[in-house]
Amino acid sequence: MAAEGRAQGEAAESVAAELRELGLAVEVHPTDGAPVVFAERRVPGAPTVLFYNHYDVQPADPLEAWTADPFTLDERDGKLFGRGATDDKGQLASRVVALEWLKRRHGGELPVGVVFVVEGEEEVGSPNMAPYVTAMRDRLRADACVWEFGGVDAHDRPHLVSGLKGIATVDLSVRTADYDQHSGLGPVVQNAVWLMAAAVASLRDAEGRVLIDGFYDRVRPATEREAHYVAVAPREDDVVARQIGVERFLAGATGSEWQRRLQLEPVVNVNGLHGGYGGPGMKTVLPASATAKLDFRLVPDQDPEEVVGLLRAHLDRHGFGAVETRLAERPEHPSRVDPDHPWVRHAAAALEEAYGTPAIVTISSGGSGPLSPFVDELGVPVIMIGVGYAEGRAHAPDENVRWSDVERGTYATVRTIERWAGLTPDG
Amino acid sequence: MAAEGRAQGEAAESVAAELRELGLAVEVHPTDGAPVVFAERRVPGAPTVLFYNHYDVQPADPLEAWTADPFTLDERDGKLFGRGATDDKGQLASRVVALEWLKRRHGGELPVGVVFVVEGEEEVGSPNMAPYVTAMRDRLRADACVWEFGGVDAHDRPHLVSGLKGIATVDLSVRTADYDQHSGLGPVVQNAVWLMAAAVASLRDAEGRVLIDGFYDRVRPATEREAHYVAVAPREDDVVARQIGVERFLAGATGSEWQRRLQLEPVVNVNGLHGGYGGPGMKTVLPASATAKLDFRLVPDQDPEEVVGLLRAHLDRHGFGAVETRLAERPEHPSRVDPDHPWVRHAAAALEEAYGTPAIVTISSGGSGPLSPFVDELGVPVIMIGVGYAEGRAHAPDENVRWSDVERGTYATVRTIERWAGLTPDG
Numbered sequence: 001m002a003a004e005g006r007a008q009g010e011a012a013e014s015v016a017a018e019l020r021e022l023g024l025a026v027e028v029h030p031t032d033g034a035p036v037v038f039a040e041r042r043v044p045g046a047p048t049v050l051f052y053n054h055y056d057v058q059p060a061d062p063l064e065a066w067t068a069d070p071f072t073l074d075e076r077d078g079k080l081f082g083r084g085a086t087d088d089k090g091q092l093a094s095r096v097v098a099l100e101w102l103k104r105r106h107g108g109e110l111p112v113g114v115v116f117v118v119e120g121e122e123e124v125g126s127p128n129m130a131p132y133v134t135a136m137r138d139r140l141r142a143d144a145c146v147w148e149f150g151g152v153d154a155h156d157r158p159h160l161v162s163g164l165k166g167i168a169t170v171d172l173s174v175r176t177a178d179y180d181q182h183s184g185l186g187p188v189v190q191n192a193v194w195l196m197a198a199a200v201a202s203l204r205d206a207e208g209r210v211l212i213d214g215f216y217d218r219v220r221p222a223t224e225r226e227a228h229y230v231a232v233a234p235r236e237d238d239v240v241a242r243q244i245g246v247e248r249f250l251a252g253a254t255g256s257e258w259q260r261r262l263q264l265e266p267v268v269n270v271n272g273l274h275g276g277y278g279g280p281g282m283k284t285v286l287p288a289s290a291t292a293k294l295d296f297r298l299v300p301d302q303d304p305e306e307v308v309g310l311l312r313a314h315l316d317r318h319g320f321g322a323v324e325t326r327l328a329e330r331p332e333h334p335s336r337v338d339p340d341h342p343w344v345r346h347a348a349a350a351l352e353e354a355y356g357t358p359a360i361v362t363i364s365s366g367g368s369g370p371l372s373p374f375v376d377e378l379g380v381p382v383i384m385i386g387v388g389y390a391e392g393r394a395h396a397p398d399e400n401v402r403w404s405d406v407e408r409g410t411y412a413t414v415r416t417i418e419r420w421a422g423l424t425p426d427g
Numbered sequence: 428m429a430a431e432g433r434a435q436g437e438a439a440e441s442v443a444a445e446l447r448e449l450g451l452a453v454e455v456h457p458t459d460g461a462p463v464v465f466a467e468r469r470v471p472g473a474p475t476v477l478f479y480n481h482y483d484v485q486p487a488d489p490l491e492a493w494t495a496d497p498f499t500l501d502e503r504d505g506k507l508f509g510r511g512a513t514d515d516k517g518q519l520a521s522r523v524v525a526l527e528w529l530k531r532r533h534g535g536e537l538p539v540g541v542v543f544v545v546e547g548e549e550e551v552g553s554p555n556m557a558p559y560v561t562a563m564r565d566r567l568r569a570d571a572c573v574w575e576f577g578g579v580d581a582h583d584r585p586h587l588v589s590g591l592k593g594i595a596t597v598d599l600s601v602r603t604a605d606y607d608q609h610s611g612l613g614p615v616v617q618n619a620v621w622l623m624a625a626a627v628a629s630l631r632d633a634e635g636r637v638l639i640d641g642f643y644d645r646v647r648p649a650t651e652r653e654a655h656y657v658a659v660a661p662r663e664d665d666v667v668a669r670q671i672g673v674e675r676f677l678a679g680a681t682g683s684e685w686q687r688r689l690q691l692e693p694v695v696n697v698n699g700l701h702g703g704y705g706g707p708g709m710k711t712v713l714p715a716s717a718t719a720k721l722d723f724r725l726v727p728d729q730d731p732e733e734v735v736g737l738l739r740a741h742l743d744r745h746g747f748g749a750v751e752t753r754l755a756e757r758p759e760h761p762s763r764v765d766p767d768h769p770w771v772r773h774a775a776a777a778l779e780e781a782y783g784t785p786a787i788v789t790i791s792s793g794g795s796g797p798l799s800p801f802v803d804e805l806g807v808p809v810i811m812i813g814v815g816y817a818e819g820r821a822h823a824p825d826e827n828v829r830w831s832d833v834e835r836g837t838y839a840t841v842r843t844i845e846r847w848a849g850l851t852p853d854g
Binding site: 058059061065123124125165167169171176177178179180181182183184185186187188189190191193194195196197198200201202204206208237244245246249250253258261262265266267268269270271272273274275276277278279281282283284285286287290291293295297319328329365366367368393394395396397398 | 708
């Protein structure tokens with residue numbers, strides 16, 4: 001997994017072998033971090049489809065919360081369980097199967113040009129992807145791009161996502177004394193855990209509104225078309241609430257307001273906070289240090305580096321000057337594709353055909369990724385479709401994918417590519 | 428250690444053997460928790476001194492912060508290092524040596540009656556001590572009591588402590604979803620770590636003032652004599668600041684205001700807060716649960732149970748109803764002995780003799796213990812003297828005691844007992 005930098009070489013080699021099997025010319029490119037698996041097969045006269053995926057996964061902890069070993073694929077109840085089942089090994093496997101399927105449907109040869117970029121640092125913010133795309137600009141030429149994730153919503157309706165939030169991840173740390181003290185000193189010695197808790201608490205209110213001065217200044221208002229797609233997005237909150245065990249969402253959001261928040265609202269998350277004693281029983285200690293991890297999910301035209309600067313100013317202004325901030329990884333800029341782009345519409349039509357129900361256009365995922373270099377540097381339209389579903393537990397224990405989604409999602413990818421290439425099935 | 432319930436039987440047996448060696452009749456009394464070592468030898472016509480000590484220690488974590496193994500006594504630089512070196516194995520050993528010393532000075536026999544109560548749950552709030560004292564009331568009759576700790580301050584002046592704060596320890600926990608979520612859901616799903624951080628932050632301000640309604644209502648104003656002893660207490664903050672690496676104390680307190688806060692101000696401490704990812708790198712997770720541990724240090728006439736009720740009301744009133752509270756251990760009530768009690772004055776005179784400098788009367792330690800049953804139920808005057816010092820690192824890594832303090836502190840105990848018994852040295 002990328003956070004711990006383990007098994008990167010093995011995972012890259014395994015992906016390279018799969019892509020070679022498909023008949024692509026594969027190169028494994030070193031970067032400053034994990035290697036990128038690059039694969040290519042151009043087809044003269046046909047358009048080229050670029051696939052962006054990643055072979056890294058999130059850490060599997062807490063291990064005890066998994067029903068079975070996270071690193072052994074476990075099939076039960078029509079699902080496949082394992083770390084990466086949906087994010088992103090399952091999606092990548094679906095792309096490979098879709099291309100094998102296309103070969104069978106079109107005389108044993110790929111009917112379109114294909115380029116793969118499979119990186120190994122997506123889960124830690126793709127710090128080397130922007131420079132990679134710049135350096136590889138000419139070899140990444142393509143007519144459309146299929147992004148690393150996608151799938152159906154809580155009502156099993158296919159979604160077509162055309163934007164991602166930006167992200168900035170920040171490590172916080174504070175030290176208030178050389179070593180932990182007896183908590184009897186509490187009336188005179190500052191408590192590092194209290195100070196960190198207060199700093200983190202100060203960043204937002206109870207409904208998720210960010211309280212950092214200037215945070216919302218650069219948020220670009222939604223266009224009329226964007227607002228339209230958000231307004232007509234079907235309700236998902238009710239099903240999600242049951243699936244994840246939440247009684248009330250932030251600000252009581254439901255329906256299209258829930259969609260608006262998820263797609264268009266930036267947010268700050270605390271990914272973890274740790275300090276002092278956490279074992280069994282009690283320990284009357286006054287902790288001298290504490291750490292926390294944050295991620296900011298940003299929307300156009302917020303600038304990640306600027307937001308981190310605003311965070312620093314906020315902490316200094318509110319009495320948290322002792323809390324140190326460190327950018328954890330290279331940030332990613334938010335980016336969106338025009339949801340009315342013709343290639344996006346082709347994909348939507350393919351989804352409707354595969355699923356028998358209209359595709360739902362999602363202006364932006366709540367998640368992030370290195371979309372900006374592809375959209376803003378290569379200028380390629382990017383769509384996000386795939387085999388995921390609402391209970392896929394990406395980043396959590398018992399991550400999984402359903403066989404039924406694998407089948408339909410893979411077929412939808414086949415049909416999307418055929419529509420892009422102007423091909424008819426079995427032709 | 429008491430928090431983890433380990434090695435209690437062995438520790439009790441080891442203490443029992445030491446006390447038998449001294450010629451006392453030893454009994455190991457079971458309780459609902461760890462056993463109490465009771466030892467007794469009455470001397471007809473002589474006063475009886477009661478010793479209260481404990482054989483349990485704090486957990487040793489973080490282990491990596493220790494210079495050497497915490498459970499192997501390590502002697503270096505004129506100090507003895509190890510978990511319990513000062514709290515409380517070193518103090519207990521000093522009491523035993525003082526009694527051996529008294530025997531040598533008085534014809535091979537103990538010149539006073541002696542009773543020991545050595546418990547095994549002091550570090551988890553002595554949940555079984557109050558009922559034990561009640562049940563053993565008749566057998567614990569004594570004229571004065573030497574408490575489990577004491578020593579010199581940051582300027583090496585002997586202190587004589589005559590009061591303790593009360594304590595209530597509370598476990599907090601919160602769950603906001605069935606399992607951790609991808610942090611892209613941040614704009615709609617509450618973050619358990621943020622919620623816990625905000626709850627903990629809301630309990631006090633940046634200078635340690637408790638913000639729970641009604642918290643200070645029962646705080647009894649200091650008497651004129653108590654205020655006097657606090658006002659004349661010599662400055663310690665400057666040396667403590669250097670020793671523990673603190674630049675500024677809460678509210679900028681120095682001098683007698685620092686002493687007043689430490690001795691007379693109640694406080695809430697967060698002993699630890701944990702939730703979400705804390706490993707290497709980053710993990711963009713939205714944590715579904717978090718835990719924290721609190722201790723309240725209370726002064727007369729605050730009532731621990733009432734304070735826990737005020738905490739619950741505070742959380743409910745401020746939007747933290749989802750944060751569950753659980754009393755970790757039976758609370759201890761605050762208690763003080765009259766600093767002008769004749770037996771306290773005898774002890775002060777003995778300290779001055781042993782150290783060559785006047786004893787400093789401390790109205791209350793910042794710490795806690797089961798003092799109330801002894802003072803308020805047995806009605807025995809209790810003093811706190813011993814072999815500790817300001818850099819003893821009680822409850823922290825590299826806990827230690829200095830040989831020089833062991834020698835002088837033990838001698839001071841010998842002289843205190845001789846003065847109480849109206850004996851002259853070598854008589």
